[in-house]
Structures are given as C-alpha cells and as structure tokens.
Amino acid sequence: MDSAVLLDLLGNENRRRILRLLSHKPCYVTEISEYLGVSPKAVIDHLRKLEDAGLVESRTDDQRRKYFHISRNLRLEVNVSPYGFGAKSAYPANPSLDMTGRCPHLTLDADLCEPDDGGEDVTELADELARLEELENELSLAKRWVHGRMTDVLDRLNEKVGAEADSRFYADVLAAIARGKRTPREIDGDVDAPPEAIESALGTLADRGLVVERNGRWRLR
Numbered sequence: 193m194d195s196a197v198l199l200d201l202l203g204n205e206n207r208r209r210i211l212r213l214l215s216h217k218p219c220y221v222t223e224i225s226e227y228l229g230v231s232p233k234a235v236i237d238h239l240r241k242l243e244d245a246g247l248v249e250s251r252t253d254d255q256r257r258k259y260f261h262i263s264r265n266l267r268l269e270v271n272v273s274p275y276g277f278g279a280k281s282a283y284p285a286n287p288s289l290d291m292t293g294r295c296p297h298l299t300l301d302a303d304l305c306e307p308d309d310g311g312e313d314v315t316e317l318a319d320e321l322a323r324l325e326e327l328e329n330e331l332s333l334a335k336r337w338v339h340g341r342m343t344d345v346l347d348r349l350n351e352k353v354g355a356e357a358d359s360r361f362y363a364d365v366l367a368a369i370a371r372g373k374r375t376p377r378e379i380d381g382d383v384d385a386p387p388e389a390i391e392s393a394l395g396t397l398a399d400r401g402l403v404v405e406r407n408g409r410w411r412l413r
Contacts, residue, residue, distance in 0.1 A: 193245065195279035198268055201245055206230060207238050211262065214248065218261040271339065275346045275360040352402065358393075361385065365393045366402065366412065374409040 202208055206228055213219055213227055221239070225232045239260055242248035249263035270279045312320075349366065350359040361383070368382035376390045383390065394410055397403045404413045 193266065193281050195268060195281045197245065198266075198281050199270070199279055201241060201247075202268070204238070206234070207242060210235070210238055210242065211247070214260060214262050218251075218259040220257050220259050224260070273339070273343050273346075275343065275363070353397070353400065361389075362393055362397065365390065365397065369403060369410055369412055374411070376410075379410070 202211075209228055210224055213224060219227075221232050221235050224235045224239075228235065239248060239250075243250070247263060247266070248260050250258050250260045252258050265284050266281060267284075268279065268281045271277065346360065346363055349363045353359060353362045353366075364383045365379060368379045371382065373379045373382055376387055376394065379394075380387055380390050385393075394403060394405070398405060402413055403410050405411075
C-alpha cells in the first residue's frame with residue numbers, strides 16, 4: 193500500500209481507535225459505535241474506508257451479525273529529520289526467509305529464524321514470543337541510534353560541504369563515491385538525480401577540495 197495513502201487514512205483519530213479496538217477482538221458496528229461514542233453511520237463510513245484500503249475485513253455470524261476484523265499485518269515507518277522526510281510501508285517477510293546472511297551488523301538467534309514444524313507446546317510458543325518481543329525492542333532502539341548517528345554525520349558533512357540549500361544531496365553524492373561509484377553515471381544510479389545536477393555537484397565539491405577527478409573517475413580527496 194502507498195505510504196501516503198496510509199498516512200491520510202490513519203490521520204483520522206477515530207479510524208486509529210477502530211484499529212486499536214479490532215486488534216484485540218473482532219467487533220460489530222454497534223460495539224464500535226459505543227466504544228467511540230459516535231453514530232453507527234459514522235462508524236460504517238470509517239469501516240468502509242478501512243475495507244477499501246484492505247486493512248479490515250468482515251464476516252457474518254449465524255445471527256447475521258457482521259463482525260469486522262483486521263485483515264493483514266502491515267508496518268508503517270515515518271522518518272523526519274532536518275535532512276529529509278520519508279514514509280514507507282511494508283508487509284511481513286516470509287517466515288522461511290533466511291535472515292542469518294542478510295544482517296551482517298546484527299546477530300540473530302538461529303532459533304528465531306527457523307519456522308517450527310508445529311510440534312511445539314504452549315510453553316515453547318510463549319518463550320519464543322517473549323524472545324521476539326525482546327528482539328523487537330532491541331531493533332527499535334538500534335534504529336533510533338542509527339537515525340541519531342545519521343543526523344549527526346550529516347550535520348558534520350554539512351559543515352564540511354557548506355551547501356546549506358542542498359546539504360543532503362551533496363552528502364548523498366559523497367556517500368556514493370565512498371561506496372565505490374566513480375563516474376557521474378554510476379553516481380546517478382545511486383543518487384537518482386539528473387546528470388547535470390550530478391556534474392554540478394561534483395564541480396562544487398571539487399572546488400571545495402573534497403573530491404578529485406582523474407581520467408573521468410572521481411575519488412574522495
């Protein structure tokens with residue numbers, strides 16, 4: 193789902209409260225109406241928008257009462273800093289995905305990376321849930337640390353580059369060169385900017401003594 197659409201959808205407090213309620217149990221319209229303190233008509237309108245977005249589904253019981261429940265697992269992340277704004281949404285990875293070779297900076301318990309064959313008991317499942325919740329908290333803290341360090345590094349790069357209007361763009365060009373991109377075309381593939389903008393940035397960085405060009409290939413000075 194497009195993150196901008198999701199942000200607009202969740203910008204409404206009542207829709208957020210509906211999802212919070214449905215995360216505990218399926219509910220019918222009257223229950224939701226009483227919980228929110230709004231009319232059933234307003235609840236139906238919110239549910240329709242959540243259904244259209246694919247976040248909520250409904251089922252009808254034997255008494256023909258329609259129950260609503262959350263239909264999918266979705267994660268939304270928003271990043272706001274002096275150097276950029278972005279939002280992204282993602283669905284959970286396949287449980288069989290091998291994470292051991294994908295996170296070189298993170299040590300994962302191999303037991304947490306292997307789906308069980310279904311033979312575990314309740315105690316084992318509870319233990320696994322506790323370990324996963326602990327890992328989730330550690331990852332959240334690590335992401336906050338990385339975000340803070342990135343802002344700090346960009347602050348210091350900004351002091352070196354001195355290009356206040358496009359500081360993040362110049363920092364991205366420098367980072368692309370640090371990753372081994374040597375030609376404007378290679379840098380363009382990393383930075384996703386027009387070739388003329390890359391050329392202009394390289395000229396500015398060269399004038400400030402930060403990069404050097406030899407035979408059409410750029411390196412950090």
